[in-house]
Structure formats: structure tokens, C-alpha cells
Amino acid sequence: MQSTCSLRGSEMRRNKTTNNISRAGKKEERTAYLCLIPAFLGVSLISYVPTLAVFVLSFFDWNGLTTPKFIGFGNFERIFTKDIYLAESIKATILYAFLAVVGAVLYSLIIALLLNMEIKGRTLFRSIFFVPYLLPAIGVFKGWEWLYEGNFGLFNFVLRMVGISPQRFLDSPNQVIPSLVMIAIWTSGNLIVIFLAGLQNVPRVYLEAARIDGANAWQRFINVTIPSISPIIFYNVLTALITHLQVINPALALTDGGPGKKSMFMSYVIYLYGFQKNKMGYAAAYSVIFFLLVGVFTVILFTTQKNQVFGEGE
Amino acid sequence: MAAKYVRKKTRKEKMINLLASLFVLVLAALVLLPIWWIFRSSLMSTATINEYPPSFIPHEWLWANYSKALETFEYWTYFKNTFTIIVPAVTFGTITAIFCGYAFARLRFRGKKIFFNICVGTILLPGMVTLIPLYVMWTKGFGLGDTYWPLILPFLTGGGFFNIFLIRQFLMTIPIELDEAAAIDGASRMRILWTILVPSIKPAIVVVAMMLFIQIWNDLLQQIIYINSMDKFTFAIALTNFTGSFGTNWPVALAATFMTILPGIFIYVLGQKSFVEGIVLTGMKN
Numbered sequence: 001m002q003s004t005c006s007l008r009g010s011e012m013r014r015n016k017t018t019n020n021i022s023r024a025g026k027k028e029e030r031t032a033y034l035c036l037i038p039a040f041l042g043v044s045l046i047s048y049v050p051t052l053a054v055f056v057l058s059f060f061d062w063n064g065l066t067t068p069k070f071i072g073f074g075n076f077e078r079i080f081t082k083d084i085y086l087a088e089s090i091k092a093t094i095l096y097a098f099l100a101v102v103g104a105v106l107y108s109l110i111i112a113l114l115l116n117m118e119i120k121g122r123t124l125f126r127s128i129f130f131v132p133y134l135l136p137a138i139g140v141f142k143g144w145e146w147l148y149e150g151n152f153g154l155f156n157f158v159l160r161m162v163g164i165s166p167q168r169f170l171d172s173p174n175q176v177i178p179s180l181v182m183i184a185i186w187t188s189g190n191l192i193v194i195f196l197a198g199l200q201n202v203p204r205v206y207l208e209a210a211r212i213d214g215a216n217a218w219q220r221f222i223n224v225t226i227p228s229i230s231p232i233i234f235y236n237v238l239t240a241l242i243t244h245l246q247v248i249n250p251a252l253a254l255t256d257g258g259p260g261k262k263s264m265f266m267s268y269v270i271y272l273y274g275f276q277k278n279k280m281g282y283a284a285a286y287s288v289i290f291f292l293l294v295g296v297f298t299v300i301l302f303t304t305q306k307n308q309v310f311g312e313g314e
Numbered sequence: 315m316a317a318k319y320v321r322k323k324t325r326k327e328k329m330i331n332l333l334a335s336l337f338v339l340v341l342a343a344l345v346l347l348p349i350w351w352i353f354r355s356s357l358m359s360t361a362t363i364n365e366y367p368p369s370f371i372p373h374e375w376l377w378a379n380y381s382k383a384l385e386t387f388e389y390w391t392y393f394k395n396t397f398t399i400i401v402p403a404v405t406f407g408t409i410t411a412i413f414c415g416y417a418f419a420r421l422r423f424r425g426k427k428i429f430f431n432i433c434v435g436t437i438l439l440p441g442m443v444t445l446i447p448l449y450v451m452w453t454k455g456f457g458l459g460d461t462y463w464p465l466i467l468p469f470l471t472g473g474g475f476f477n478i479f480l481i482r483q484f485l486m487t488i489p490i491e492l493d494e495a496a497a498i499d500g501a502s503r504m505r506i507l508w509t510i511l512v513p514s515i516k517p518a519i520v521v522v523a524m525m526l527f528i529q530i531w532n533d534l535l536q537q538i539i540y541i542n543s544m545d546k547f548t549f550a551i552a553l554t555n556f557t558g559s560f561g562t563n564w565p566v567a568l569a570a571t572f573m574t575i576l577p578g579i580f581i582y583v584l585g586q587k588s589f590v591e592g593i594v595l596t597g598m599k600n
Contacts, residue, residue, distance in 0.1 A: 025422070031503055032421035038410035039417075039433060039478060042471025047436040050444035050451070057447060064450075111341065119335040127586050128342045131349070134524070134582045137532035138550045139575040143352040146564055146571075152364040154351045160366065186345065239437075246442045252534050253554050267442045267535075274446050275539050284446050291443045298438055 054291070057284035064280045075285035085269045088261040090293070092177065096265065097244040097297075099181040104188035104240055105233070112195035113221075126196070133189030141253040144183050145170065170255060173262045180250045180263065191236050198232030199225070234305045241301065245294050266290045352575075356380070356568035363565055376565065383569040387556050393577075395462075396531070396548040403466045404526045407473030411522050414472045415481025416507050420493065433475045449539055460542045465533070469526060477522040484518035485511060520588035527581065549574045 058075055062068035079086055111129050115122055132140070147154040148169035156166040169179045202225055210220045226233075248267035251257050257264035257272075270290065274283030355363055356379055357372045417423070418430060452464035472478040488511060496506045512519065534550040541551060553574050556567070 028421055028503075029423040032417045032423035032426075035413040035417035035421070036429070038471045039414040039475070040429075042468070042474070043433055043436055045451075046448070046468050046471060047439050047444065048432075050447035051439055053447035053450075054443055057450075064454075111338075114334055114338050114341075117331060117334050119331055119338060121335075125338055125342055127582075129345055130586075131579070131582060132345065134528055135349075135575050135578045136528075136549065138534055138553045139571050139578070142553055142571040143348065143568065143575070146355060146568055147348055147351060149564070152366075152368075154348070154368075157366070157368050186348070242438065242440055246440050248442070248535055249532065252538065270442065270445065271535065271539075274449070280446055280450070287443045287446060291440065294440045294443075 051291070054284050054287045057281055058288045060281040060284075062281040063278045065278075068281065071281075075282050076289075078282070079285055079289065085261065085264055085272075086289075089264045089266045089269045092262060092264055093245060093247065093266045093293075096177050096181060096184075096247055096263075097241060099178065100184040100244040100247075101237060101240045103181055103185045104191055104244075105236055107185050108188050108191035108236070109195055109233070111192050112199055113225075115192070115196060116199040126193075129192050130189035132187045135187070137187070137249050138253050140183065140187060141250060145254055148179055171259055173260045176255060176259060176262050180247075180255075183250070184244065184247075188240070191240065194236055195229070195232060198229040202228040230305070234301075238298070238301055241297060242294065245297065266293070349575075352568055353572055356565055356572045358565050360563060360565060379565045379569040380573070383566045383573070387552065387570040387573075389570075389573055391545065392547055392549045392552045392574075395546055396550075399462050399465045399548065400527060400530050403469035403473075403530055404523050407469035407471075407477070407526045408519060408523050410470055411472040411477040411481050412507070412512060412519070414478040415485055416511070418478065418482040419485035420490070421503075433478065436475050445535070445539075452540070459540065460546065461540070462546070464540045465530070465536055469530070473522065473526045473529075477525065480518055480522055481515065484515040488514055517588045520585050524581070524585050528578070531578065 057068075059070060059072055060068035061071045061074065115126055115129070119125075150156065150168045150171060151166060153169075155169065159165070159167060167175060169175050206224050206228070207220055210224050215223065246267050247265050248271065251263055251265050251268040252271070255263040257268055266286070267290070270283050270286050273279045273286060354370070354372055357375045357377070359376055362369075362373060418426070448464070448468075453459035456463075458464050492510060492514075493506050496510055501509070531550070534554065537548050537551050538554075541547065547555075553570065556570055
């Protein structure tokens with residue numbers, strides 16, 4: 001009876017002489033393993049095993065129906081020498097991800113800073129800026145397609161009012177990426193909420209102390225606020241980067257990779273090869289290249305900042 | 315004690331706050347403008363929608379566009395299909411996330427640290443990379459092509475580690491004395507979890523459920539590759555195909571678009587309070 005009262009896990013302490021765990025500890029451990037079955041299945045079957053499988057599959061020539069044929073680095077050779085999408089898709093993906101991450105992080109940080117001030121109707125505003133994030137993405141894209149319409153869309157109305165000739169936005173090779181990035185920024189309400197959470201943890205005492213020492217608003221922001229929320233900034237940049245490098249919905253719902261391959265994102269190319277052209281092995285090889293690209297960016301980001309966001313600390 | 319730090323506002327600070335309020339108000343209007351513009355355009359005729367200068371409010375509200383859209387856009391079929399995926403995936407995704415989050419927050423077991431770090435690693439793995447192998451597994455391995463199973467089953471794993479992490483963070487803010495008191499009264503661990511802990515982390519649970527909801531709703535790619543039959547189409551697939559077939563009839567296409575946005579707005583209004591509170595309280599750090 002006594003051991004059940006102690007849930008802090010003291011029963012788990014190993015008996016030094018026999019190195020055995022007490023019965024209550026074993027029971028706790030069994031409960032833990034049972035609870036974690038879903039996570040274990042997810043981590044193995046949905047994440048790590050398929051990631052390994054994609055490397056294996058990339059060495060085969062396979063249309064998804066007949067027996068796969070081992071061809072070594074054949075797929076990679078083709079991709080790097082003959083592929084018609086590789087250069088364009090890497091360019092489109094990096095450009096989109098870079099602009100979307102910078103734009104979304106800056107936008108959401110500014111909004112969060114404003115909402116952290118003592119302004120009227122804070123709660124209402126907070127929900128307003130969050131709405132676009134929760135709208136179904138395909139509806140958002142279809143709606144924005146109309147806003148970007150070449151003659152009578154909202155943006156062209158506004159441009160006409162200030163005397164600028166109509167722009168083609170999604171149909172223009174130069175404007176398609178910035179136009180899609182605008183939608184990404186508009187729907188980044190989740191970052192705002194996470195920034196707000198961070199800003200509320202900035203110790204007020206420090207801000208007060210800095211004020212008494214004569215620091216102006218900008219100095220307080222740079223020297224107190226930014227250092228306090230740097231783990232949050234890192235977390236937001238990291239997750240936004242991984243999300244936006246995998247961009248595919250705008251291509252599927254709006255552009256089909258066009259105009260002129262300018263929005264031919266890597267994820268979309270993987271989809272095209274795998275499911276439109278039934279070249280599973282080739283698409284897997286493309287996925288490997290994509291994986292390495294994302295990996296490089298993640299590593300670069302981690303080396304610039306050593307803050308531990310997901311620590312197993314107590 | 316806290317009152318000590320609250321000073322009286324100077325006039326300059328009041329001015330700054332006023333300016334900030336105005337700025338936020340303008341920004342909020344800009345953020346809402348696209349939604350209003352889609353709605354307003356969905357109620358106009360093909361002629362009035364192209365007028366210059368544009369009117370902010372439609373002259374007459376043509377609800378007929380909506381019934382016209384419904385003639386070919388089988389809203390309720392897509393609604394039923396979408397929710398056939400969402401209801402079990404969100405329900406069981408949330409429940410499994412609670413179990414896993416509980417184990418990481420409260421239980422001690424061998425390999426905890428290693429397993430936790432392995433789980434954190436999955437956040438860095440881009441899901442896109444697993445698309446082809448998972449497709450092969452679900453369709454060739456289990457023969458589940460053209461069914462909803464490949465879209466539901468992955469969520470029965472805690473719905474991704476981020477959600478498990480969120481539940482864990484929340485549980486760790488609940489004093490362990492609460493568990494101990496209940497244990498003295500003879501409650502089992504599972505009973506403590508479901509009758510004491512779960513009710514006290516309600517905001518976190520709402521956050522997880524809503525994140526899963528929106529994630530499934532937006533997952534056009536997987537819905538396209540797994541679902542082939544038209545009678546199984548979800549909102550996302552149907553809308554992608556629908557607007558193209560309507561060519562230049564923007565008002566009707568936008569009516570269909572707005573109808574698919576509507577359930578999102580509705581659910582947001584329902585869970586909004588817990589949602590914002592939930593994420594804010596999590597603090598997102600240790």
C-alpha cells in the first residue's frame with residue numbers, strides 16, 4: 001500500500017546489491033510501456049521505417065506493379081544528368097521557403113509584440129489574427145485565386161485605384177512565388193500565438209530595471225525581449241522552415257507547378273513522378289535528395305543556435 | 315508584491331498605446347478583408363463582380379449562387395466523407411496523445427530519455443519523404459487503396475509527437491501532490507489520469523484536437539493519392555476539381571469555396587477560447 005502512495009518514482013530506484021527493480025516500479029514501467037505503444041508504432045512505422053525504406057527504394061527501377069529491378073545509383077544518375085525539373089524545383093523550393101519563413105516570422109513577431117501591449121480588445125484581436133490559420137487550406141487557395149485574378153481581383157482593384165496597371169500575379173513567372181508567399185504569411189497565425197506565449201514569459205522586472213537604467217523602448221526590445229524569447233524564435237524558424245520546404249498545396253490546388261515551372265516545388269515533383277508517371281523508384285530517389293536538402297538546412301540552423309527547445313528536463 | 319511594479323502611465327506611453335491600438339485595428343481589418351471579399355463576391359452576379367469601382371457590399375444578395383453551386387457540388391456527401399476521416403482520427407489521435415503524454419510526464423521507466431529523444435527526432439523528419447514508402451505499405455502491403463484507412467490509422471499514434479509533447483508539457487504544470495492524494499484514496503493510475511488530470515488540462519486537449527482537425531482538413535496530397543472514387547471525395551479533393559470545371563463563373567465557384575471554409579470558422583468559434591489559452595499557457599518551453 002505504501003508504495004502506491006509514492007508516484008514520484010522513488011520505487012524505481014535500483015537496489016544496489018541486486019540491481020533489481022521493485023515490484024511497484026516494474027508495474028509502473030509496464031504501465032508506461034503500454035501507454036507508449038501508440039507513440040512507438042508511430043515513430044517506427046510512420047516515421048523512421050519509411051524514411052529508411054525510401055533510401056532502399058531509391059536503388060530500384062519500379063513502376064509500382066511489376067517486380068522492382070535493382071539499378072544501383074541509376075535513378076540518381078538520371079536525376080542529376082537528365083532530369084527536367086531538378087534545377088527549377090530546388091530553386092523554387094528554396095526561394096519559397098526562404099521568403100515564407102522570413103515573412104511569416106517577422107509578421108507574426110510584429111503582431112505578437114503589438115498584441116502584447118496594453119491595448120483595448122486584445123483578446124478579440126488575438127482571435128482575429130488567428131482565424132486564417134484555421135481556415136481549410138484549399139478553400140483559402142481558391143479564395144485567394146480570385147483575389148489575385150488578373151482583371152477584376154481585389155489586388156488589381158487596389159492597384160488600379162493608385163494608378164498601377166493590372167498585374168497577373170499567379171500567372172506571372174516572376175510574381176507567382178511572392179504571391180504564394182503572401183498567402184503563407186496570411187495563414188501564419190499559429191506562430192503569433194507561440195510568440196505571444198513567449199512574450200508573456202519575459203520577466204517584467206528585467207524590463208522595468210532596464211527602463212530605470214535609462215534604456216529606451218528599442219534598447220529594451222533588443223537587449224531584454226529578444227534574448228528572452230530567442231528559444232521561441234528558434235523554434236518558430238525551425239518548424240516554419242521544415243513546413244515551408246515541404247510546400248505542395250499551392251501547386252496541387254492552384255498552379256500545377258507553373259507558370260513555366262516557376263512553382264514546381266520539390267514535393268510536387270515527387271508527387272508527379274510517383275503518382276502521375278508511376279515511377280516509384282525514381283520518385284524515391286528524388287525524395288532522398290529532398291531529404292538531404294532539408295537536412296542540410298536543419299543542420300545549418302542548429303549550428304547557428306544551440307538553444308535546447310525540446311529538452312527532457314524536469 | 316506585483317503591484318509594486320505597476321507604475322502610472324505617462325502621457326507619452328498613453329499616446330503610444332493609442333497609436334498601437336489604431337495600427338492593430340487597421341491590420342486586423344486587412345487580415346479579415348480577404349474573407350469578406352470572398353464572401354461578398356460569392357453573392358454577386360457575373361456582371362456586377364467585374365464592376366469598377368468595386369462595391370464593398372453587394373447591391374443585391376444573390377443567394378441563388380449557393381443553390382447553383384450545390385447542384386454540382388455535392389456538399390453533404392463531401393461533408394460526410396471528410397468527417398468520416400476527421401471524427402475517428404481526431405478522437406483517437408487525442409486519446410492516444412494523452413496516454414503517451416502521461417507516460418512521459420509522470421511515469422518512470424527504463425529508456426525514457428532515449429525514447430523521448432527518438433520521438434523529438436520525428437519532428438525534424440520531413441513527412442514528405444515518407445510519402446512513397448507509406449503509399450506502398452498501405453496499398454500494396456495492406457490492400458487499403460481507395461479507402462479512408464490510410465488517412466485515419468496514422469493518427470492513432472498520438473497524432474504526431476508535437477501533440478504528445480504539448481500534453482506532456484501541460485501535465486508537468488499540474489502539481490504531482492494531486493496524483494499522490496488520489497493514490498492515497500486508492501485510485502489507480504488510469505483513474506487518476508482520466509478523472510483528475512484530463513479535466514485539468516482541458517485547454518491543451520482542445521489545442522491538440524483542433525490542430526489534428528486542421529491538419530487532416532488541409533492534407534490534400536494524401537487524400538488525392540489514396541482516394542480514387544468520386545463518391546469518396548473529401549472537401550479538399552472536390553473543391554480542387556470543382557472550381558476548374560466552373561471556368562469563369564467566379565461567384566458560383568466562390569460560393570462553393572465559402573461553404574467549405576464555413577465549418578472551419580464554426581469550429582474555431584466553438585473552441586477559440588480554450589485554443590488561444592491552451593497555447594499561451596503551454597509556454598512552449600521547459
